[in-house]
Amino acid sequence: MFGQDSSMRQRVLLIKGKGGLGNRILSAVCGLIYADLAGRTPIIDWRDGSYAPLGDNAYPLLFDTPIVQTCAATDTAACPVSPAIWAGHLRCSTQEMIDNFMPEAHSSPKAYRFFCINLETLDVPEDIAVYWSYLPKFRRLSKHMYRDPRFSGRPLAGIIKEYLDRYFTPNDRVQGEVIRLSTQMGADAIGVHIRYTDRKIPLKAVLSTLRKRLKQAPDTPIFLATDNAKVQQTMKIDFANLYHIQKYLPANGERLHWPATDIAKIQEAENAMIDMWVLSRCVRLIYSRQSTFSQTSAYLGKMHSKQLDDVDRYSSKVLLKKLIQYYA
Template sequence: MSTVSDARQSLRPSPANDTAPAGDQAPLPHGVRPLLIKAKGGLGNRMLAGVTGVILAQLGGRTPVIDWRDGLYLPEGTNLYPLLFRDPVRIDPACYDGSTCVAPALWSGRLAEQPVSIIARHFPDRHSSPFIYRRLSIPLAGPDPLARVGVFWSYLPKLARLRGRLHADRRFDGRSLDAITQDMLHRYFTPNDRVRQTVSRLFAGRHRPIIGVHIRFTDRKVPLAKIERALAKLRERSPASDIFLATDSAEAQAYIASRFKRVFTIDKQLAEDGAALHYSGTQMGDPLREAENAVIDMFALAECDWLIHSRHSTFSVAASLIGGIPAKRQIDVDRLNPKVVVKRWFQALA
C-alpha cells in the first residue's frame, strides 16, 4: 500500500478565499436578509444539509450564510467553513449574533449558539428526534418569514421536502434533485487551493480506471466482508486498476491493504479505538489539517472512476455527486439492506 504525503506545514486558521488577505471580510451589505445555515454531524451531513439551506435561502430571497461554529475539528466558536472552502458570500455569521428579529424566535439573541445547545435548552428529551430540526429552522413550505434573520438547520438533506417549491421556480424546474445538489456543491463547496493541489498530485501519473473505496468504520461500521467481495469482483474485471481508499479507521485500512495490491491513501490520523475523530475534543496534532484531510479524501473519491461504498454514509454520497459518478459505476454494499433503505427513505421525507 502506498501512502501519499503532501509534506505541508502545519496549517493556521485563515479563510480559504485565496484571492483575499486572511481575515479580510467583505463589509456587511445593506439590506441583506440572511439565512444562517447551522450544522451538526460529520462533513457529508453538513455539506448536503447545507445545500438544502442554500436552496431554501434562494427560494426565499435570502442570502445563505454558512455557520460551522459548532466545534467540528476546531474549538466551538471558530467557523470551519471558510477555512476549508471558498465562500462566495463572505459574510461572517458572527455579525448577527446579537440579532433579535430572528425566525425561529428561539434563536433570538442566541445566534452564537449551535443546534445542540438550543435543543438541550428547549427540547432536552428530543436530541434524536428526526423531526426536531423543524423547531429550529424556518419552514420548508409556505412563505418566507418576515424576520430579518432566518435560521436553517437539519442533520440531513431535505430537498425531497422542497420538490413542490422547486417545480414552481424556473431556476430549478425540470432538474433532478441530484443535478441541483451537484450544482450547489460546486458553487458553495469548492475546496481551498491546498486541498485541490493535493488531490491533483495524488492522481498525477496514475492509470485509469481507479477504484475508489470508502469505509466508515468508527461510530458506524460498513461491513468489511461486503466491501472486500465487491472490490475483488471489480478488480477481477479490471486487474490493472489502482485502488484509492478513504477510511477513518486504522483497522479497516489494514484489512484492505493486506488483501489487495496497489492501494493508495493519504497520510492522516486514523482512529485506533473506533471513536470518531472529527470532534474538537479529540486529540489531534493539527485539527485543521485533519479537517482538510477529510475534504481531500472526499474530493479524491470524487475523482475516481468507480466507487464502492454504502449510501448510508453521506460522505460518500457527497463524493459521488461532486464527481458525477454515474449509478452504474457505483457499488452500494447496503443497497439490499432493508433497514438502511427504509431509514434513508424516512429521513429524506421526515
C-alpha cells in the same frame, strides 16, 4: 443591516452545521437552495467545534466561498428571528441549543422541527431565519423548485452539483493534494469508502465487491478512504495497488470529527475533504448509501449509477431507515 425599515434591511438565512462532513455539506446545499428560493442572503455557520477549534468558523477556512458576510455579524442582531427560540442565541451551535432546550432529542426529528424554519413556506417575515438539518431535506423544497424556472425540470443531482461547485470549492492545500493523488493513480482508480467507527457498513460486502471488480482488471489502482485504522492496515496487506492519504485515525476506533476531540481539526478536516474529492475522481465507487460522505463524492463526480456499487442496496433495514429519514 438588521432591524431597519423594510426597504433597507437585508433578510438572512443563517445555515448551521451538525454532524459529519457529508451531512453538513449536503444539508447546507439544501439551505442554500432555500435561500435562493426565498430571496435571502445565506451565511454558513460552522463554529460548532467539529472541523475547526470551537468558535472558529470552519466553512471559510476549508472552502473558497462567494459568501462575504461573516456569521459574527448576526450574533448580536436585535431583530425578529425564526424560529423565535434562536433570538438571543444566534452565536450558539445547534448542538448547544439542543443540549440547552431539548437534550433528549439529539436523535429525534423533533429537534429539526423545533430549531429549523419551516422549509415548506418561503414568506417567513423575520429578518433572520435559522436553518439546520442533520440530513438534507430536498423533498420539502420540491414544490417551490417546481414553480421556479431556475430549478423546474432540472434533475436534482445536477442542481446539487451546481451548488457544490459554487459554494464548496476546496482550499488550495486540498485541491493540490487531490490533483497530486489523482495524477499518481491515473484515470481508472476504484474508490472505496469504508465507514467503520461509530457507524459501520458491511465490510465483507465491500471486500467481496472489490475483489469481484479486480478480477476484471487486477492491476487497477484502489483509493481507500476510511475512518478506521485496523481496516486500513488490513487492506494494505491484502491489496497491492492500494493508495490512501496520511491522516490521523483513532486507535480505539472512535469517531474523529467531534467538538470534544483533541486533534488538529483544520488539518484533519482538510484530510477528510481530500478523501471525499479524490473519491469523486475515481472511475468507480464502492460505498454504502448509509453514508452521506460518499454520496457527496458521487454528486461531485457526476457519477452515473453504473459507476456505483452500493453494498447496502438490498438491505431492508437501511432502505426502511432511509424512507423514514426522507419523510421525517
